[in-house]
Amino acid sequence: MKExxxxxxxxEFIKEHIDAADEQTVNMIYDMLDGNDxxxxxxxxxxxxxxxxxxxxxxxxxxxHEEVMNKFRQWRSK
Structure with a gap:
């Protein structure tokens, strides 16, 4: 996934992925957009x-953070 x-x-990225999101993720996004805690x-x-x-x-x-990001990049490139 490119930045x-x-x-x-x-x-567009959000639209492409929202249907695959699990219930907890959808609820968190909804609450964030609706101003809920x-x-x-x-x-x-x-x-x-x-x-x-x-x-x-x-x-x-x-x-x-930099160490985590380096490990993440290595993991994604496999």
């Missing part, structure tokens, strides 16, 4: 994952 360069391309309708598992991530960050257990 989208303008709003029209981004809109995104955290109001998340699953307990997702909420726990967020809590663990915050705890890890607070404890300094983080990976620099």
């Amino acid at each position: 989208k360069e303008n709003v029209a391309e981004k809109k 995104l955290l109001e309708n998340i699953s307990p598992e997702f909420e726990e994952a967020i809590r663990r991530g915050i705890e890890q960050a607070d404890n300094g257990q983080v990976i620099p």
Whole structure:
């Protein structure tokens, strides 16, 4: 997937992928666009994952963004 360069391309990308989105993703997008609290309708598992991530960050257990992006690029190129 190439980086989208303008709003029209981004809109088209979203249109192409929305039908394949799962229920949780659709609900999150809807809530975001409707001005609702995104955290109001998340699953307990997702909420726990967020809590663990915050705890890890607070404890300094983080990976620099650039390192993550490099690993992601390598993974995508396989």
